[in-house]
Amino acid sequence: MVLEATMICIDNSEWMRNGDYPPSRFQAQADAVNLICGAKTQSNPENTVGVLTMAGKGVRVLVTPTSDLGKILACMHGLELGGETNLTAGIQVAQLALKHRQNKKQQQRIIVFVGSPLKYEKKVLEAIGRKLKKNSVALDIVDFGESDDGKPEKLEALLAAVNNNDSSHIVHVPPGPNALSDVLISTPIFTGDGDGGSGFAAAAAAAAAGGMTGFDFGVDPNIDPELALALRVSMEEERARQEAAAKKAAEEAAKQEKGGNQASSSHDATMAEQDSGSALPAEDKRVNLMDDDDALLEQALALSMNDAKSGNVAIVDADMSDSATADQDLAFALQLSVQDSAKDLSTQSEMSEVLEDQSFVSSILSSLPGVDPNDPSVKDLLASLQGQSEQKKKEDKPESESDK
């Protein structure tokens, strides 16, 4: 599904009158061009394809890169054979046509049909190849027709000069009863690179092989192309998602191994502390910590849900019937839990900050049934736990809450 702009260079020289590729070399070429255009536009609807001829009176661009398949098929109609192929000029004009493509995000590709004998030296072809590589243009070569000595080697040299990460390909098609397009279907020129395989090509190949089985998803793209396309896209998405999930799992595994201290979420803090055994030498201490963490986790969750009742779980279990004793118990329990958390959570996890937070403590206090935040003993307790400056602010808040 690569976004691509393609220029196809057709050989319409005198050598194409030969009939060694049925029905004639030129007709076989035209069929192949039609199939390629169809495959490209189907694999990505934003792909564009253009066509130019290399022989005749000179290099002539028949249609500039477009996604309109009808225009491309129409321009193949009524082409005349004659003259000699000018390969270098053809490739240069193709490069220029690609340079002026409308969508600059498209990758550039040239497909050239070389049917006539090559009159260029290897060096010239290599220079052209290097220039194409420099401008990041990929090149596909279809070597057919005349096979004078040296032609395959020269074309291979051209391919080697232009090839960048296997994006360019060459196909040598010997003469025979098989149609040129059939041979091309199974090549990477048609199927694209890697998993850009188009269902179109697969279906065409299957049909050519004579069987109706073996479709990608049990759906015949010829009958229902949209469904086949949708299935293919969803499979690719699923694959990509799985890859991303696998990558993420690998990353998380790496993170846990490091035992990151600066955890951003409480969940990570719990996990990190479980892993960093160095901070907790004794075994039972660890168990305590995990219990505390769970309790603290519950507190944080409860606070965020504005449900203060469950927040009392860790702090106080005793009944709040007698306010005086309850205050003392409460103070003691608070101090204990704060100390514990301050000691154990030496890392800067949010738990310790939560407990040391003045507002958290006072909001829990205010929600307790028997406790009056304005009671002097509670005030003293608060002052002893936290800084003085925040107390005034907290008085307003618990007052409003106790008025409910």
Add this chain to the structure above:
Amino acid sequence: MASVASSAIQRGQVDLVDFVDWSSVECLNQSSTHSLANALKQGYRDDDGLHLASDADEQLLIYIPFMQVVKLHSVAIKGPEEEGPRTVKLFSNKEHMGFSNVNDYPPSDSVVLSSENLKGKPVILKYVKFQNVRSLTIFIEDNQGGNDISIVQKIALFGTTVDTTNMKDLKKIEEH
């Protein structure tokens, strides 16, 4: 220390690497194993083991768009003695240049790097030509030793931003 002074940023200028629009950065003729990110991205560019290398020949064409309009003050290019760049041409606000049309336009500035520059000393540019830069194209024409491959270890751009609207900060007005 001389080396510290040479790499210190001029007063008032910031490193523009934060304003680079990474999704549209392009580099023509780069080697697939040694790509532009090695020279430009924070972290990679300070690692001397990672560098940007050219592929088919010694020229490189780097296109760097910015997320907002900037003024470019100076540029620091670090590279090895022999394969580091020598002639560097800078074009401001020219999109999608190719090797064929680099010589069609006069560059906004053209610099010949000395060995001091290759160690990291920034080159001060013609500030007046870079007052309104949306994108920068760097054309490395040849290298110090005339080698087939040019190698760049670090490209750092210094300048200031022009206050333009950052589309991401635009928020819809709440209607009451």
